[in-house]
Amino acid sequence: MPRELDGLMQPRPLTIAHVLERAERLFAHKHVVTAGGERLTYGEVAGNVRRLATALDSLGVPVGARVATFASNSRRHLELYLGVPATKRVLHSINIRLSAEHLEYIVTHAEDDVVFVDRGLLPRIWPSADRLPGVRHWVVLPDGTDEPIPADPRISHYDDLIAAEPFEGSFEDTFTLADEHLASGLCYTSGTTGRPKGVLYSHRSTILHCLGTLAAGLIGLCESDVVLPIVPMFHANAWGLPYGAVMAGASLVLPGASADPAHLLGLMEAERVTVAGAVPTVWASLAPHLHDHELSATRFLLGGGSAVAPALSETYRAAIGVPITHSWGMTEISPVGAIGGTRTQHRDATDDELVAVRAAQGQPLPLVNLRIVDVETGRELPRDGQAVGELQVAGPWVAGGYFRVAGDGSFTGDGWLRTGDLATLDAEGYLRLVDRMKDLIKSGGEWISSVELEAAISSHPGVAEVAVIGRPDPRWMERPVAYVVLRDGSAATADELLDHITPMVAKWWLPDDFVFLPTLPKTGTGKLAKNTLRDSARIA
Structure with missing residues (x-):
């Protein structure tokens, strides 16, 4: 009777030492540039x-x-x-x-x-x-x-x-x-x-995960690239960009601690950077200065950590011909789980359809599996682009537990990671985040997506940044409030923003209040600190 047959391949382990050895033997001439002008070879x-x-x-x-x-x-x-x-x-x-x-x-x-x-x-x-x-x-x-x-x-x-x-x-x-x-x-x-x-x-x-960053058609790091990880190296391996660049033999540009737009864009221009990754708040800070720099070498801009507003991505596409490509991931996923962008099936899509595709978080990387489940029953939901459920993920670079933490409910009985994100999946595997479960706003028994509301508000040309939270309300339980940072020179008012988004969202989604701030609070990784805003809303 036939039996399973073992392969006869060498059982050599996959280790980071190979990345080091490969760089030393094959790419010793390539450069690592650090802010301040230091330039060393691999x-x-x-x-x-x-x-x-x-x-x-x-x-x-x-x-x-x-x-x-x-x-x-x-x-x-x-x-x-x-x-x-x-x-x-x-x-x-x-x-x-x-x-x-x-x-x-x-x-x-x-x-x-x-x-x-x-x-x-x-x-x-x-x-x-x-x-x-x-x-x-x-x-x-x-x-x-x-x-x-x-x-x-x-x-x-x-x-x-x-x-x-x-x-x-x-x-x-x-x-x-x-x-x-x-x-x-x-x-x-x-x-x-x-x-x-x-x-x-x-x-x-x-x-x-490193090999996943080299996958063609996704990030696709290669030897001819010059890679700028703006995302901090203290945050989830800088999205794997340093390891991926060294593995591929790409040159690396490391920007130090400064997030000053002139500094970052100056590095991109001077070093002919082809690939860069940053959180949306950083990309937003750079956007007003794009026309001051020659960035023709750029081929791929990666955004992650929170949703990239379509208006921000389109600003880059209009200015330098390269949109910000969405990604999705978590510290627990090493961190990249999905990469956005268009594929061959979108060649005949209209401009509006392409904007919608680019607004999605994208398709999972090879070896990563995604599913959405009903929050209450745990039943897997259809991949029809409509059903909304909790996103769960499994794969060889997905955590199976936490260091020195006994079961905390973050993993399912069959080993999938519960992400805490609400999302849809369509028939082509495109992931679209609806919101973080903790950031959804429940008003009068109905759910409001802070992500979609933020995207609508940020499409106004006078808005630089926006965060939407739910403020406690005695009648409706919660009502949306938008915290807005205006672009320099903008005099947009609450009424103007309200008029702008009224055709885009349901009437009961419209914020009860617009609060204008000089800056929005950020977490240590540059994401919007909505907890801080929620705390201030409860006190007010």
Whole structure:
């Protein structure tokens, strides 16, 4: 009787060490540019990674130990991205905008052994040092600032550390892992609704996600690209862009800590950047300055973290010929799960139809499975583009649990991740987010999508940013309120905005109030902090 037959392929593990070795052997001539003008080749970066491996050994950092980074996007941070996991330790990138309470919680929870910190960021973390007794070493990364460094025996300097540690071992002995399922990275969720939770990536999941960023027709990173991760490297592996660029042999441009539009657009122009990724609030800040820069090299702009308003994406398409491409993901998904954009079936679509397609979060990457289920019954819903349910996801780079957290209800009995997003899926697999379950507004027993209402308001040419929340109401339970930041020079009024959106949405969706602010509150990753707005609405 026939039986299952094993293949005869080599069982070589998928590990980040391969990314390092490939860059050193094939792309040693390609460049990594850091803000301030520093330009190193991949060959030089790989040499530094080898010396870093020896330095970690000299510091006595055990295999499996968590090595934290508190740093912006730089060449030295990239060396830690490669060297820490490749030497069998775990890279723990920490959000530099965390409150002291959350910062101390996650460093303690992760049991970090050593922290690498940008010199300019020392004042944000050093006051917590004595409350973090598990951290044995603090290593300062030069970043062009002259922030005073405390005289403390626990502190060392990155460049001095690796300069004093020549690499004398073999690549195979130092960087070879036998098990691709070993942990490679640790990133904590934002903690906006409770304690931050740790997502523990494996070498296997990281490499498979990395290959997903190379998939043609999606992001499609390739050797000829020049990649600018504006998204912070402390946030979910910078959407996988650093690993993907190094794997592909693309040049990298790392912008440091500044989000100044002139700085970012200047880098894009000077370095001929082809691919860049950022959250919508950053893209919105750059939009008024697009015509001041020559950006003809750009082929792909990635937006994520929250919905990209169609009007914002179309602004870029009109100005430079490249729209902002939607993506969808989470820290728990490494983080990219779906990529938007048009496909061959849209060649004959009208302009309005194309705008609608580009407004979707897109199709899942290869190996990622999506489904929507009824929130109350758990029954899977049809993929007809109409049924709205909770989005659930499964795949080889999707978390199956949280670090040191027992079952918290985030996973189904059959192993799918509950995302907390409400969405539709159509027959072609296109994902369209309706809203976060926590951001839906229930008014008079009916649901209002804050995402759709924000898209309508942001289509007004005078609006720079908008956030819609539900404000408690004694009659209707909740009513929508729009918080708006106007573009420079705009004098749009509440009545004007109301007239603008009235033809676009149901009458009972119209906001009860428009609140004009100079800026909107943001989370540590640049997303709109709706919790802050909800708190202020309850107090008002």
